[in-house]
Amino acid sequence: MTRIEIRGLTKRYGADTVVDDVSFTVEPGQVTGFLGPNGAGKSTTMRMIIGLAAPTRGSVTIGGRRYRDLPVPLTEVGALLDAGAVHGGRKAYDHLLALAAGNGLPSRRVDEVLARAGIEGVAGKRARGFSLGMRQRLGIAAALLGDPRVLIFDEPVNGLDPEGIRWVRDFMRSLAREGRAVLVSSHLMAEMAQTADHLVVIGRGRLIADTGMSAFLRANGEGTVLVRTPDPGSFAVRLTAAGATVREGPEASLVVSGMTGEEIGRLAAYHGVVLSELTPQRPSLEDAFMELTKDSVEYQGASA
Numbered sequence: 001m002t003r004i005e006i007r008g009l010t011k012r013y014g015a016d017t018v019v020d021d022v023s024f025t026v027e028p029g030q031v032t033g034f035l036g037p038n039g040a041g042k043s044t045t046m047r048m049i050i051g052l053a054a055p056t057r058g059s060v061t062i063g064g065r066r067y068r069d070l071p072v073p074l075t076e077v078g079a080l081l082d083a084g085a086v087h088g089g090r091k092a093y094d095h096l097l098a099l100a101a102g103n104g105l106p107s108r109r110v111d112e113v114l115a116r117a118g119i120e121g122v123a124g125k126r127a128r129g130f131s132l133g134m135r136q137r138l139g140i141a142a143a144l145l146g147d148p149r150v151l152i153f154d155e156p157v158n159g160l161d162p163e164g165i166r167w168v169r170d171f172m173r174s175l176a177r178e179g180r181a182v183l184v185s186s187h188l189m190a191e192m193a194q195t196a197d198h199l200v201v202i203g204r205g206r207l208i209a210d211t212g213m214s215a216f217l218r219a220n221g222e223g224t225v226l227v228r229t230p231d232p233g234s235f236a237v238r239l240t241a242a243g244a245t246v247r248e249g250p251e252a253s254l255v256v257s258g259m260t261g262e263e264i265g266r267l268a269a270y271h272g273v274v275l276s277e278l279t280p281q282r283p284s285l286e287d288a289f290m291e292l293t294k295d296s297v298e299y300q301g302a303s304a
């Protein structure tokens with residue numbers, strides 16, 4: 001099983017340390033979400049994984065070998081770093097064929113990846129006329145040419161419409177199901193929550209979190225319960241006596257923390273209290289992410 005191992009990875013540009021002693025592992029068979037605010041160092045890290053930037057210190061290995069030691073890199077690791085990078089004047093098929101030939105891959109792979117990316121129908125068209133979504137698919141097709149066990153995607157859903165986003169998301173998941181190691185970056189927490197099994201968070205070049213997605217959701221997902229009852233004042237007293245923390249919510253509701261919805265319902269039943277609403281509320285994942293990275297965003301507005 002091929003994994004990416006990143007150890008003590010550091011990148012300096014002049015006096016700026018943009019990636020600072022970062023270590024994590026991208027495991028096969030899952031989607032690892034690589035999350036961080038703009039400028040956190042995600043792209044730089046990805047560029048170092050595929051040998052486009054040289055680390056100042058530390059190492060990256062793919063299946064135990066450095067990128068430059070891979071005999072045919074395209075068959076070990078595929079990457080989509082910048083969908084706009086496709087030569088616009090070339091037909092999609094020719095673009096992929098040139099890439100296949102340059103890497104000693106059979107031309108049948110071109111047909112296979114065009115089909116896999118769902119763009120057989122535009123194989124004869126020039127990339128110049130492609131929508132962003134089509135370009136993205138062409139970039140993904142190129143990344144898959146060598147049938148690599150490791151795939152890296154930098155902000156693959158940026159600028160896509162909802163259908164395009166869903167397609168990319170499902171595609172990442174299907175690649176992971178095939179046992180591949182998939183690393184995908186985003187600055188949007190909610191996007192990652194729907195795609196990733198594992199989460200690596202960086203801010204200002206430093207590793208902030210390296211955790212399973214479900215553990216992250218459990219740790220950050222403990223929310224409050226919105227309660228409505230005809231006499232909120234007296235029920236608030238009962239809730240507090242039972243150990244909950246209660247504050248006033250909108251329109252005379254109560255916002256309760258420290259008790260589950262079920263416990264609150266039982267307490268109400270015990271005291272014969274009528275409830276007209278009992279709604280668990282998850283804090284938004286975006287909020288959890290902002291909290292996690294608040295010390296590491298590059299530029300904070302005056303209100304931050």
Ligand SMILES: Nc1ncnc2c1ncn2[C@@H]1O[C@H](COP(=O)(O)OP(=O)(O)OP(=O)(O)O)[C@@H](O)[C@H]1O
Nearest residue numbers: 013016018036037038039040041042043044045187
């Ligand atoms: N070639 C370079 N020379 C100098 N500084 C660079 C270079 N490449 C990146 N940087 C700087 O490194 C920092 C990290 O950039 P990087 O693109 O890796 O972040 P990112 O997390 O991918 O953010 P974004 O989502 O905005 O691309 C930024 O401050 C950026 O200006």
